[in-house]
Structures are given as C-alpha cells and as structure tokens.
Amino acid sequence: MTLHDYVDILxxxxxxxxTLTVVGLLAGGIYALVSPDTYKATSSLYVSIPAxxxxxxxxxxxxxxxxxxxxxxxxxxxxYILKPVVEDTGVDKTVAQLQDMLDVTNPTATSIxxxxxxxxxxxxxxxxxxxxxxxxxxxxxxxxxxVANRGGTVQATVLSRAQxxxxxxxxxxxxxxxxxxVGGALLGVILAFVLESLVRRPRTTTELRRVPGASLVASVxxxxxxxxxxxxxxxxGESAPARExxxxxxxxxxxxxxxxxxxxxxxxxxxxxxxxxxxxxxxxTTVAVELARSFAGLGSRVALVDANLSDRGATVxxxxxxxxxxxxxxxxxxxxxxxxxxxxxxxxFLPAGTPTPxxxxxxxxxxxxxxxxxLRSEFDVVVLDCSPLQxxxxxxxxxxxxxxxxxxxxPGKTSTDQLQFSVQGFRETPVALVxxxxxxxxxxxxxx
Numbered sequence: 001m002t003l004h005d006y007v008d009i010l011x012x013x014x015x016x017x018x019t020l021t022v023v024g025l026l027a028g029g030i031y032a033l034v035s036p037d038t039y040k041a042t043s044s045l046y047v048s049i050p051a052x053x054x055x056x057x058x059x060x061x062x063x064x065x066x067x068x069x070x071x072x073x074x075x076x077x078x079x080y081i082l083k084p085v086v087e088d089t090g091v092d093k094t095v096a097q098l099q100d101m102l103d104v105t106n107p108t109a110t111s112i113x114x115x116x117x118x119x120x121x122x123x124x125x126x127x128x129x130x131x132x133x134x135x136x137x138x139x140x141x142x143x144x145x146x147v148a149n150r151g152g153t154v155q156a157t158v159l160s161r162a163q164x165x166x167x168x169x170x171x172x173x174x175x176x177x178x179x180x181x182v183g184g185a186l187l188g189v190i191l192a193f194v195l196e197s198l199v200r201r202p203r204t205t206t207e208l209r210r211v212p213g214a215s216l217v218a219s220v221x222x223x224x225x226x227x228x229x230x231x232x233x234x235x236x237g238e239s240a241p242a243r244e245x246x247x248x249x250x251x252x253x254x255x256x257x258x259x260x261x262x263x264x265x266x267x268x269x270x271x272x273x274x275x276x277x278x279x280x281x282x283x284x285t286t287v288a289v290e291l292a293r294s295f296a297g298l299g300s301r302v303a304l305v306d307a308n309l310s311d312r313g314a315t316v317x318x319x320x321x322x323x324x325x326x327x328x329x330x331x332x333x334x335x336x337x338x339x340x341x342x343x344x345x346x347x348x349f350l351p352a353g354t355p356t357p358x359x360x361x362x363x364x365x366x367x368x369x370x371x372x373x374x375l376r377s378e379f380d381v382v383v384l385d386c387s388p389l390q391x392x393x394x395x396x397x398x399x400x401x402x403x404x405x406x407x408x409x410x411p412g413k414t415s416t417d418q419l420q421f422s423v424q425g426f427r428e429t430p431v432a433l434v435x436x437x438x439x440x441x442x443x444x445x446x447x448x
Contacts, residue, residue: 008412009196010189017188024184028177035176038118040169041125041162043133045113047072047140048155065154068144069106072113072156075143076104076136084138085131091124101128112159122165129162208433211416213423214407217432218252246290252406252434253294259430260403263381265299270376274402274429276386276395277409278422283436284408285313288385291406296347300380304343305350307368307398308387309359312352318343325353330367348379359387363394372401389422399426408434 010017049065075081082095093101103116113136117129137156144154208216262269275291277284285308292304306314309327320341328334333354341349356362363386375382384402386395399405405426409419423431 005412009192013188013192013195016192016195017185020188020191021181021184024180024182024187025177026180027184028180031180032173032176035173036120037168038120038170039122039125039165039167040116040118041122041129041165042117042160043115043129043162044159045115045133045136045156046159047111047113048157065111068154069111069113072136072140073104073106075139076113076115076132077102081132081135081139084135085128088135089127089131091127091131093128098128101125102132104132113156115162117162118169126162126164133158133161207416208409208411208435211419211423211433213420214431214433216435217255217406218248218434249290249294252287253291253298255432256291256404263295263300265301265380267380270380270382271404272372272376272382272384272402274384274386274395274399274405276405276407277388278407278414278418279390280311280388282388282408282410282413284388284406285317285385287406287408287434287436288383289314289317292347292381292383293344295381295383296344300346301378302347302381302383303350303375303379304347305372305375305382305384306352307363307384307394309352309356309363310387310391312355314349314385315351318349318351320349320351323351323353325351326368326371327353327356327359327362329353329371330362330365331356332367360392360394363387363392364397368398369401372398389425393425396425399429402429405429405431406434407431408436410437411435 047065047069077099079095082098085091085098086093086095091098101118103118105114105116106112107114115129115132115136117125117132119125119128137158140154140156256271256273257263260271261267263271273291275284275288288304292302296302304314305326306312307326308314312321315321315323315325318341323341324334324339326339329336329339329350339350339353341351343349362368372382372384384398386398389395389407395405407419407422419433
C-alpha cells in the first residue's frame with residue numbers, strides 16, 4: 001500500500017477517528033476536572049555509622065549499612081513507624097492511607113533516605129513527611145545493633161525537613177485533555193486500519209477477477225487532470241464528453257463485441273446493456289455515454305437511455321434538463337419524437353424527462369419493459385444508464401431485460417462481499433466488471 005492508500009483509509013473512516021478523538025478529549029477534560037490537586041513534600045535523612053580507627057571494622061560496618069539502607073526504606077512505610085506518626089501528628093489517616101501517600105527511597109550509591117509524602121493539602125503533605133522522618137530516626141536507632149563490637153548504633157540525621165509546598169505536584173491539568181486527544185486519535189487510527197483489514201476490498205486486477213459470477217473486462221486509469229476526458233471520472237470527465245473516443249472505451253467496446261456480435265451494424269439483432277455502479281460517483285454514467293458514442297462511431301444504431309430518473313446523471317451531463325424523455329414516454333404524456341434527442345450520427349438519446357416523485361415505480365413498470373422491447377427492435381445497441389445499486393434495485397430489474405450488465409467499480413472502495421452480492425442480484429444476466437479510476441503508476445504491476 002502507498003501513502004495515498006493510507007490517506008484514503010483515513011478519509012473513509014474519518015468519522016470513527018473523529019469520534020474517538022472527541023471521546024478522548026472529553027475523557028481527559030473530565031479527568032482533569034474530577035481529579036483533586038495534590039501536593040508533595042520531601043524530607044531527607046542521612047544514615048551513618050560510628051567512626052573507627054580500624055579499616056577492617058569500617059569496611060564491615062559499611063557493608064552492613066549498605067544492606068540495611070534498603071530495609072530502612074521499607075521500615076519507613078511499616079506500621080512500626082506509621083502508627084506513632086498518626087498518634088504524634090494527629091493526621092486523620094489510617095496506616096494504609098499513609099502507606100499510599102508515601103514513597104520512601106534510598107538513592108543508589110548514597111546513604112540518604114528520601115521521604116516523599118503526597119497529599120490533597122500542602123500542610124498535610126509537610127506534616128506527614130516530617131513525621132515519618134522523625135519516627136524513622138528513632139526507629140533506626142532502636143532497630144540497629146552495635147556495629148563491629150563498638151559502642152553506639154547506626155544513626156539517622158535529618159538533612160532537610162519538608163517545606164510547605166506552594167505548587168501542585170504531577171502534571172498540569174491542561175495536559176490531560178491534550179493526552180486524551182492524542183490517545184483518542186491514535187486509537188481511532190488503529191481502529192480504522194483494523195476495520196479496513198476486516199472488510200475485504202479487492203485492490204488488484206487479480207482480486208477483481210476472483211469475484212464469483214463476474215468477469216473483469218476493462219480497467220480505466222485515474223484522471224491526472226479534471227479536463228482529461230479519457231477516464232470515466234464523474235467529477236471531471238462527465239462535465240464535457242470529448243469528441244475523441246478514449247482507447248480504454250474502445251477496448252471495452254471490443255470486449256463487448258466479442259460476446260455480442262449483434263452490436264455491429266451489419267449483424268442482425270440488438271444487444272441491451274445495463275450500466276450501473278455500486279455507489280454514486282463510481283463513474284457509471286460516463287461509461288454509458290462514452291460507450292454509446294463509441295458504438296455509434298462504428299456505424300451502429302445506438303439508443304442511450306437515462307434510466308436513472310432520480311439523479312438524472314446523463315440528462316444533466318448532456319444538458320437536456322428541460323427535454324421530455326423516459327418518464328413522459330412511460331406515463332404516455334409524450335410520443336417518441338418528442339422524447340428523444342439525436343446527439344450525433346447514429347446516436348439517439350432518451351433523457352430522464354419530467355421529474356417524477358416515484359422514479360423507481362416507473363423504471364420497474366410494465367410500460368418501461370415495453371419501451372426497452374421497442375428500442376431493441378429499432379436499434380443495434382441499447383445502453384441503459386441506471387441508478388447505483390446502493391440507491392435502488394432499478395438496475396437489477398432492468399438487468400432481467402438486458403443481455404449483459406456492466407458494473408462499474410472503483411478498486412478499494414467496495415468490499416468483495418458487496419460485489420458478490422450485487423453480481424448475484426442480476427441472476428442469469430452476465431455481469432462484467434469495469435474497474436474505474438485506476439492509478440496509472442501502479443497499473444504496470446496489475447495493482448488498481
């Protein structure tokens with residue numbers, strides 16, 4: 001996958017990413033509001049041993065003290081020390097609560113014991129830190145035996161007493177919403193890629209050929225410029241169909257000729273082709289218009305029908321908004337002469353006609369089927385531009401009257417299951433896939 005693919009995935013799942021980002025922001029904001037301010041006060045002790053003139057005794061005493069320092073840090077948070085702290089200082093805390101407030105450490109390679117007390121008020125933090133330091137001095141003296149058979153014990157001396165903290169400890173409250181935004185966005189991005197991996201989307205020509213019941217008949221490159229009419233691109237190519245037929249359209253037309261010789265002007269019969277897309281914007285209307293023009297260029301008699309009575313894509317594209325058309329023919333408000341437009345030699349266009357509040361009812365009606373039958377008897381090729389499959393079942397209904405269905409899809413936009421379901425919806429009518437908006441830089445490797 002390229003960087004463009006990753007960007008496409010994020011665009012597709014942007015709602016998920018945005019939702020989790022907002023949730024993270026709210027969670028961080030709520031945590032910042034409900035979490036109380038805390039204060040930390042620190043006192044430190046220096047632990048020493050009695051002096052001696054003997055190097056051996058000093059060495060033994062130093063070894064002993066290095067072992068005991070870690071034990072003193074543990075003793076500082078034991079009930080042996082904390083019970084007297086509660087009694088002497090009068091803090092309204094239990095021994096267990098004091099243990100949660102304290103962090104007593106012995107910095108590496110030092111004889112210092114550091115007592116950190118964290119509390120909801122600065123006075124309480126100071127009181128607890130100094131109270132523990134005072135009690136630990138007594139505890140060290142009472143717990144330590146004589147050293148190296150000399151008088152005296154291990155001694156603890158206060159290096160610094162805890163001062164009243166004037167600032168809160170920990171992170172500033174404004175950082176929590178920021179962390180929430182970053183965490184939520186990161187989780188959203190991860191979830192987007194996980195969801196994308198769970199939804200199988202064919203991205204290569206090989207994968208599209210594996211869609212059951214359909215065959216891949218053409219792939220069309222992505223537009224480099226909006227004015228490049230050689231690609232079936234709804235936002236650009238449909239704005240002004242070019243007079244010159246694209247080589248990709250010619251290739252598609254040739255593939256259809258192989259299966260339907262009746263499309264040629266000197267062969268009897270007619271081929272009815274339904275052109276539809278999986279979703280709006282796949283470029284099906286451009287495929288229909290350009291394919292019809294291509295067949296007309298061969299000398300075939302071609303009827304292009306805008307059967308998408310809702311969006312009226314081909315009608316808008318060919319600037320026939322106000323012309324009578326399919327809806328008027330089906331509802332018998334106008335005759336064939338009033339409802340058709342001759343676009344060029346051999347190409348007749350039936351616009352969508354007067355807008356109707358029930359477009360699907362008209363497309364799926366008996367008069368519409370009769371209209372298709374009449375067109376079949378008068379033309380060599382009938383191209384029906386239908387609404388996208390995700391919008392209606394019109395294409396599936398008209399597909400029963402057609403000789404072949406051209407299903408336009410943009411690689412990576414539709415899952416394999418959706419394509420397979422769509423193909424199965426056409427029952428006995430052959431379905432051909434047209435891959436649209438293919439990246440030219442990746443076409444050489446077969447990647448769409």
